[in-house]
Amino acid sequence: MFFILSKIGEFFVEPLHIALSIVALGVALCFTRFAARGRIVAALGVAALLLLCFTSLGDLMLYPLENRFPQIAEDAPAPDGIVVLGGAIDEKLSQARGGAALTEAGERVTAMAELARRYPAAKLLFAGGSGRLFEAAGSEAEIVGRLLPKLGVEPGRLILEDRSRNTWENAVNALALARPAPGERWLLVTSASHMPRSMGIFRRVGFPVVAYPVNYHTGLRLPIGLRSHAPDQLKLIDTATHEWVGLVAYRLTGKTDALFPAP
Template sequence: MLYLDKLITQLAYPLGLSLALCCLALLLLGLRRRRLAAASLLVAVGWLGVWSLPVVSDALRWSLEGRFEARPVAALPAADAVVVLGGGMRAPPPGRPYPDLGAGADRAWQAARLFHAGKADIVILSGGRFAWQGERPSEAEAMRAFLRDLGVPDTALRLEGRSRNTRENAVETARLLAASGLERVLLVTSALHMPRALASFRATGVEVIPAPTDFEVMPEPAHPLRWLPDAAALADSTRALKEYLGLWVYRWRGWAD
């Protein structure tokens, strides 16, 4: 099911859908349905172009990120534990000593801030690995290595290395919390991902306080270049559409509050 979900969702993203429409246009052209082929190609180019505009990408991402305030750590309440979700780094393959940090590595940094500020004595690291990644540690283990470097002691860290998506993050972490007698948590993930993560954790009955980080959209003055297609904007739009699609599917399946 995990492989099937990944395949189906690729077709819903701008690039995947546009390529599918281009293939449809070629098929229609082969069948001498030139008008339909032209229409399919026009929709493919237009659909890809719209989501490639920085102004559109920013508006779409802000519709998710803007639901939360970027509060300083000092303004957040204390909790039983900090839960930080994977998605910010990759565990190293055999032979390499350190994890590869991505844009979402702010998540681990935010967890370290919360710990050092005394907001919780326990930090739960939630993130597994996919079968196609080969023999490498889970992302929870990669985050542990990074948090050690940020001064968080091993005695404060709890690993949940089975989950492969947001739903499993919530379910597996809820089990760990119940077994440890912990109830109230500060949930750390990227602001773009927080709506789906928060809804998933609340659906498991966990008392969650959002502690978002990795805010991407920054106020920028209007500029003509923001109306020109950009590859980075397309990638950003795709991630935001993934969150909307994921939230809809989770609610449909009863996995989100």
């Protein structure tokens, strides 16, 4: 039930949908006896759209998420295992076109291949079923299981978890499959913006991991200023909103150990 509600809720909390709804409401009111108020509402909606599309709001929302957990040092001890979270594969497009269609989070998979080469003794676990509410087309794990051997990873090293639909299920199922022994050091690979929520969830289920963030959208400095490419900014805002709302929702439902997990 939590999975279904979260997917439905995503539609209604997306800032672009809210701004467009405000504009639509304002325009509709313009054809009633509340036309004056409708013009004000429509203007507010347009202002919101301009803010979303042409300012650095998305960068500002993502910056604290992506910089919450630092990158590990190059000389860090070798891990006993590596957990990579799903979200890197478009399973529907992969099935339609063949091969492995990577999403913008595809660096999770390429990082897994690179870490596999760097740490040949480490266990490798990919956790990802299908996050689609409708039209599920196989699992990410199945596709990754076919892709990684082509990138030089031995198939026998792979532990594939193909039933999880969200990050909570990623953590629960990964723990059951990995069965980490006391004192073992496991890396958690996921997008930098997704790392705070992921770390909180893994701590909550009792799987101690070390953050290995990838797939950054922001640089080292706090980004401030106007932007010229609206689609990029809308995507950043969508990603950031998904994570901030997810942090609140997961905390309220007891699925993370803190509202904004820290190192």
